[in-house]
Amino acid sequence: MINHPTRRSILSMIGAAAGSSAMYAAMTSLGHAAESPYNGPIKLDGDPKGAKVLILGAGLAGMTAALELRAAGYEVEILEYREKAGGRCWTLHSGDSYTELGGATQKVDFAEGNYFNPGPWRIPHHHHALLDYCRRLGVTLEPFIQGNQNAYLHSSNAFDGKPMRFREINADYRGGISDLLAKATNAGALDEAVSPADREALMASLKYYGVLDDEFNYRKGDHLSAYRGWAKWPGGGADARPEPSEPIDFATVLQSKLWSKLLEDQVTDHQETMFQPVGGMDRIAAAFEKQVGDLIKYNCKVTQIRQNDGGVTVTYVGSDGTSEPRTASGDWCVCTIPFSILSQIEADLSSEMQSVVDNMPYAEGTKFGLEFKRRFWEQDEHIYGGITYTDLPITLISYPSTGYQSDGPAVLLGGYPWGAISNQFTAMSPQDRIKWALEYGSHIHPQYMDEFKTGVSVVWHRVPWTLGCYGLWRDREANYDQATKIDGRILMAGEHVSYLPAWQEGAITSALDAISRLHDRVING
Amino acid sequence: MINHPTRRSILSMIGAAAGSSAMYAAMTSLGHAAESPYNGPIKLDGDPKGAKVLILGAGLAGMTAALELRAAGYEVEILEYREKAGGRCWTLHSGDSYTELGGATQKVDFAEGNYFNPGPWRIPHHHHALLDYCRRLGVTLEPFIQGNQNAYLHSSNAFDGKPMRFREINADYRGGISDLLAKATNAGALDEAVSPADREALMASLKYYGVLDDEFNYRKGDHLSAYRGWAKWPGGGADARPEPSEPIDFATVLQSKLWSKLLEDQVTDHQETMFQPVGGMDRIAAAFEKQVGDLIKYNCKVTQIRQNDGGVTVTYVGSDGTSEPRTASGDWCVCTIPFSILSQIEADLSSEMQSVVDNMPYAEGTKFGLEFKRRFWEQDEHIYGGITYTDLPITLISYPSTGYQSDGPAVLLGGYPWGAISNQFTAMSPQDRIKWALEYGSHIHPQYMDEFKTGVSVVWHRVPWTLGCYGLWRDREANYDQATKIDGRILMAGEHVSYLPAWQEGAITSALDAISRLHDRVING
The missing domain is CATH 3.50.50.60 (FAD/NAD(P)-binding domain)
Structure with a gap:
């Protein structure tokens, strides 16, 4: 009754003969597992004789x-x-205070247990050395949500400044290009570039990938709404039938330029699965410090x-x-x-x-940690973690990837401008920075002003021990x-x-x- | 110095005048927040007089x-x-036993604390009623990882049966169609369908979306490798320069049919962010039972x-x-x-x-909970949660979205065949089902046989209290x-x-x- 595998791969044969370690070694030599320049704990053999x-x-x-x-x-x-140890692996916790270059001191007035990472805030799955030290040193990790299709894409110059859900732009852009490519293919425009057999596979793939109808059009309907979201979402009981949503005209999608953020979670550094330490990035610094603190002056x-x-x-x-x-x-x-x-x-x-x-030179960068009285982004807007992107100077809003659905105040990353746009914040007082972070953010979340509790900002050119965010190579090759x-x-x-x-x-x-x-x-x- | 917002949107004006609740109501009426048929706890006013x-x-x-x-x-x-309560909201924990229709009993021999959800296993972010009950009843949630770009796409008939990383097929398919559409557009094939202004935006968007080079080709290089992964990944210190990977020929991608799984995490039901209860899905059943257990016979x-x-x-x-x-x-x-x-x-x-x-009729469905001695998918292959898809009868392997990097045995979902393909497992003994789940899975993870510890399977047509997985409508409209x-x-x-x-x-x-x-x-x- 079962379809027995009709042939055994080379790997299975190796596996039967030699067990899984040999097989995994074979896989690696086939190029399929090799990935990282980090291959486990470093071995320093030989006696340094007290050096x-x-x-x-x-x-x-x-x-x-x-x-x-x-x-x-x-x-x-x-x-x-x-x-203390950690350098840029740094977390501002409730009760901390921080004095920047220029002398301004900020007291962190967050509710007990709340925190904000001014420096690194996420760990890609392929940062093998860091992950291995977390494992060896007992740092507990939880997923960092980078891509949230229910978060927003926002442009001041598109859709009357109204934020759109990521999933809407994502599905409509994908549908729009698939629809166009299907049309071009059907019109024979690709007859030279694509063989007939590949053309058939291409059309089938576009129908799937673009969620096109039987005539290869991206057109309003249930199937499409299952990707971009519904006008009325499905439920249970009477009157539960969902209503399809209206896709955005493709020209409007193109001119909105919101497509320019669609790959944010597709770059390897941001691909799901990502992590953060439970309790703040400085849990990593603390775990190292526990090991080597006795060596530090x-x-x-x-x-x-x-x-x-x-x-x-x-x-x-x-x-x-x-x-x-x-x-x-x-x-x-x-x-x-x-x-x-x-x-x-x-x-x-x-x-x-x-x-x-x-x-x-060192990169500019500013981060805002804003604490609000409640998780309105979850409660009102059903955004759980992830990132909203905007063309406003705050560039993004990142929602906390922890404590989902909890009551009480919560801290979000209210902006992460870097590069030239960050300079305008460098020149401001901490109070003014927060004021502007709120002003900009309220274009996306009108609840901002009513719900704001307290905030802290770090402009990296004012951090006394680094005078910048990270090193930039003028000419790395040279x-x-x-x-x-x-x-x-x-x-x-x-x-x-x-x-x-x-x-x-x-x-x-x-x-x-x-x-x-x-x-x-x-x-x- | 700051670019003051040059105009205030209607929303901001409402906000200034009326506070955030009014503004949020206004947003909703603009169609931007309305989403769910569930609008908070039900209100049943009026006295039922002891009914x-x-x-x-x-x-x-x-x-x-x-x-x-x-x-x-x-x-x-x-x-x-x-x-006990819960029905299909059901978790098999270490020490449980389960007798299916036909009389076969399985003892769950997992390590202490390990579990397996035979029924529902994930919660979409837009299942507002369920999420609200979790909140009200104190069920702690953690992210369920659905889309993992470092997990595999596998076909017995492509790439010599070698599993490919999701990110490779994903980037190469996206690049391939973007490259073709750019060519067709440049050749004038879309001059009638797309206005000159939109054409310019289209080309810019394709360059971004497909990660094309300056000539609009999808071609080996650093930029592209940042999406599909590197031949040698970047590191620190000497000899740390990354080496770009070789994209797969587009015809090969098309013929592999692996593109047919690229949207698995793009449908609203599977879009990031998803959740699972900490400790197993039955934590939801237990939370309800705590409230109404006294009413249950x-x-x-x-x-x-x-x-x-x-x-x-x-x-x-x-x-x-x-x-x-x-x-x-x-x-x-x-x-x-x-x-x-x-x-x-x-x-x-x-x-x-x-x-x-x-x-x-009720849907067929089978699930396998397989416990292995160690998290080889994390330790050897850097797969943290998420799902591998295959054309083998197991259809998928889902890695645990909890306990990342922990030592000791862990349980993964070793398959979730549903529909007709599930029937072959319905007819087998529990022992044979596990044997085949391992046989199939070892084509993707050769470590399977060496690392296997114990397993349990549930075929839903043999579950005495449902005789199937879920209800199928022959003619729902009618x-x-x-x-x-x-x-x-x-x-x-x-x-x-x-x-x-x-x-x-x-x-x-x-x-x-x-x-x-x-x-x-x-x-x-």
Whole structure:
């Protein structure tokens, strides 16, 4: 009765003979499983014979280096500017306060347990190193909702400024291009490009993909409404028949430009499944700090980095600048200080390395954490997590991916402008930033003004320990290799020394690479 | 410095004058927020003066009716066939046992805390009534991952049976049709269908949507790899530059037919965000049962339903058929017994209603809960929740949307064949079903055989209390209205009396509709 598989694949034969490990190895060699430059916990074999590594910065790069170097037998010391570890892996919790460059202090007045991640806020499924450290260090993860088809696409210049549901634009755009391509194919326009057999498969696929009717038109009906949503949604009992919705005219969809956000959750960095730590991104920093906190000297502002053939000596003062200069030294130094800061520190670097350090601008970025009295986006609009995109300067609104359906106040990300548009917020007082975030957001959620409770903002060019959001390469092809060289006895690490700028995965993998090269030098000379 | 919004929308003006409630009402009247036939908790005003309603079945429909009718002042009694409430809202937990029609008993040998939902397993974001009951009754929800771009699309007849990542087929199909439509547009094939201004927007949109190069070709490169995945993924430190992957030839994509699963997470019922209760779907049943458990008589097998102008009298025996017949009665009866069962019970129904009851086949459906020693899909293949689709008879594999990265055994849904393909499993012994689920699944995950621990299967035509998965309408247009009529003193409710067949939302909203009509009759005659 069962259709027995008519042939066994090579894989099944390998599997029968050799068990699943061999089979998985075979799959990998067929190119189907290989994916990540991270292949599990780093192995640093060989005795470093008490060599000491001085690490500058206790962000994820610095703490990764410290954790693994100590495990490999090194003596390790970390100098950290702040009073706690984590760097940009940072969460503002209820009761925290934060003073930005310029002196403005914000008290975080959120309800107990509420929080806001000013820095990284989501973890892609393919950031294998970060995920593996979360696993090893016991950080509990929950899904971060990136793509929510019931959230909005909004343009001030389309649909009279009325936000549209993502699913409406998504289905209507997909239907519109499928309809056009079916017409062109039927008209013979693709006879040269597509063989007859492929043409048949193409037409069948367009009918499915565009949700076209039997005449290959994208046209109002039940089938289509099952994708774009209904005018009246189906229910139970009497009078429960759904009513189909009216698709938007394709020319209107095109001219709205709202299609320009349809791939936001289709890029690998944003593809479902994504994660966030339960309780805030800084749970990752805290888990690392639990391991290496005893190696960290806090509140140390590095003022000078000297090196010679024998090692590295760093001078530092208290972060408030008042204490007497002290020194720390090591045989080697892993420097994770952002180049935006490092370029202002007197350091014995080669002229080539100094030039790379001096020529890296840092990205602008602003984030707003807004707390409202209730989850009106869930209660009134049925938006559970995910992101609304807008052409207003706030660029997006991201709804919390946790505590769904709970009562009481909740915090959403009220905007994440980056690049040039962020500068207007950099120049404002914290109060004005919140005022404008609310003003813009209320064009999408009119409940904003009535429901607002409190807010906090972080403009990254005013963050004292980074002076920017993440490193930008002016010419990565020309300069990247230099940044990854061992410069005398100093190695650079951090997101800025990676092809994953701004991502925690970049910081961690750059640190793993740096200490692996350092260890090789120590062991093999 | 800020671009002040140059004009205020109607909504903002309303908002300034009247606060957010008025504004939200205005939005709704503009058609932008209206969405659900469920508009919050039901209100049953007026005194039923002690009228008694007898409810048959303690699934979600029956318990919803009981909860709301008691709150409105009715006397309520529920007869339930099983030893517990919930009906198809059902979870098999470690330690449970289940005896199917035919007598085979399966012991659920999962590790402590592991479970499997044989019935409903996910909650769409627009199932407002169900979500609202979860909120009111304190059922904690977590995201159910439906669409996972790192899961597989698999066909025995394509790519030598090798599973492909969803993201690869997704990006390459989207790129392929965008490339073709751009070519057709450039060749003038759409000059009549599309105005010059729209043509420009169309080309810009295709370049974005298809990730085309400057010549509007879908061609190997970094930009494209950011969507379909990389040959070598980006990392940090030296030698971290990513390498672009090779897109699949479009004709191969078309002939693979794997595009036929690309919209699985695009239909409203499966669109992100979806939910599941923490701990198993039966947490919903348990939450209802906590409210109305005192009204339920368990282990009652209804044998006869009599009615006259004065009320309804039901005869029942013990579920094992051994006890003496007893009776229960009410002024009215809400009958949630599936028509597959009701058609076998002697009942005083109008001939029109009896005909509807007798002519509803029930859908086939089989589910496999397979427990493995470890989460190899996460550890080896980086698949966190979501669904792999296959043309093998198991049809899909759904990975657990909970406990990510945890050690120890975990349970996945090893298949969900429904319709005709399910029948082959109905005929097998539970042992053989698991054997075949493993055999088929191992074509996708060669780790299956080595890592398998234990499994359980439910074929819905062998479930004694439903004899099928959900009600199918032979001719809904002709017969639906009859099913929702008050038949003397009996009303039907359940997923089968809804436009949301198989869904819990259909059961709940049909019950709400039934009691609302019943109450109107009681109050207004």
